[in-house]
Amino acid sequence: MFLKFFKKILIFLIPVILLGIGYFVFDPFHILHAYEAYPDNYAKSLNRDRISTQVFLNNNTKQDYRSFIFGSSRSSVFYTKDWAEHINDKTPYHFDASCETVYGIATKLEFIEKQGNKLDNVLLVWDRSIFEYEQDTLGCVFIQDYRVSQLPWLKYQTIFLNSYFSQGFFAAFYDYMIFKKFRNYMKTFLEFRKINYTPVVNDFIFTSYIDEIKADSVKYYNQPNFFYERSPEKQLVGKVIQPYQVQYIERIQQVLDRNKTNYKIVLGPTYDQKYFNAEDMKVLEKFFGKEHIYDFSGQNEYTNDKTNYYEIYHYKPNVARDIMNKIYQK
Template sequence: MFLKFFKKILIFLSPVVVLGIGYFVFDPFQILKAYEAYPDNFAKSLNRDRISTQIFLNNNPKYNYKSFIFGSSRSSVFYTEDWGKHINDKTPYHFDASCETVYGIATKLEFIEKQGNKLDNVLLVWDRSIFEYEQDTLGCVFIQDYRVSQLPWLKYHTIFLNSYFSQGFFTAFYDYMLFRNYRDYMMTYLEFRKINYTPVVNDFIFTSYIDEIKRDSVKYYNHPTLFYKRSPEKQLVGKVIKPYQQQYLKRIKAVLERNNTNYKIVLGPTYDQKYFNTDDLKVLQNFFGEEHIYDFSGQNEYTNDKTNYYEIYHYKPNVARDIMDRIYR
């Protein structure tokens, strides 16, 4: 009787067992081992924070990085090659993360310092979102690497396992892996735009956007879903820096001071043309000094021209190059 019951249980659980084996064999989120490189972003759930951390750990023994760019995916267009010319460093490191938080930046700085690196140069590319996202509410795409955040190893991996088994991710993943046909429902789970990561310096390049614009820029910038029409009125926002987040600003400042770092903070030109709140700006100035902060938010020569953007979330490398030319002039 017991054996018959046990066999039924095994049959019932066999799909789960097979899926579990598939998770460890195919590693869809690429977090189960240390990868040497990440050639492109296939799964939408690839975690940029994990990639940035792993590439740093892979290459730091050889390059002993001393210059770093921090920020969300909007910082990606501040290419290290362009920045390196301003700071006289051939191998700066791009330590960004999707939906980065101010907590994430503080812990990254402390993590780098614990590795024995000297932080000679730092470029912090910020906007309101740095203070709007909360690390403990982020899913597997955005959660910070446990080796930096000190999140328990088990909790970290449980987040990815839950995403794998829930909401149909594994269906889209194996469907595409087997048949190589894109189906509309996969858009929720898989990323079919080509996104490249450069070796050693870890730049993040929107390859598909670049190719589409080259093919037909007029069609691209008249696409009805990529851009919305903005109001000509001045766009103001309320405060976003919460009182408890000032402890993270304090930790960031402490690392920069200990290393006597040459650093600059760029408040980027977001497509929505909303100005960084003046009270929040004063908070940053009180911590870091006005001379370190460059505010490009609101309506200006960058935000007025929609061809300076890939879409409503990310501005382009030409904007970043011009900003760097101005602030390092």
């Protein structure tokens, strides 16, 4: 009787065991090993924070990075090669993360300092979302690398393993791996657009968007339900900086002061045209001073033109270049 029961249990467990073996063999989230490069088309499953941390560790001994860009995916269009022209540094590093938080930036700065790097130049590309997100509530794609956050390694790995089994990710992953064909149900787990990660400097490039716009910009910007109409009224928002976040702002300021860093904070031109809250601005000015903060939120030459955006979440490199030209002009 027991033997029959054991056989049934074993038969039931075989798929789970095979999936478990597959997880460790194929490393679908690219977190079990250190990688020199990362594949395209996995932006919805690869953790950008992990990529930024690993590429930094891969190259830091040789490059001895001294200039850094921090922010969410919106900071990605501030290409390091464009920024390099303003700071006299040929190899700045882009240390961004998807849905970045003020806590994430504070710990990254401290992590870099602990590696022995000087922070000569820093560009902080912020908007309200830096204070609105909480990384530990957003899932495995957004959790901070355990080497920076000091999260226990086992807990970090468990978060990804749970996502692999509980959200149906494994079905899409193996389906695409075997047949190399995207199916509609995969959109939840895999990225249909082409995304590129550049080596050494770690820029993040929206390749598919760029190619689609080049092919037919009129068609691209007239896609149905792609851009919503904004109100002509001035869009004000409530405070987003929470009292507990002030400690992270202070930690950022302390690292920058210790390193006598040449730094600038850009409050980016988000498509929603909402202005950065005045009370929140006072908090930033208290720690960083008005001279370091450049506010491009609200209604302006960038936000009024939808062709300055890839979609409602990300503005384009031409906007970033123009902003850098303005804030670094002599």
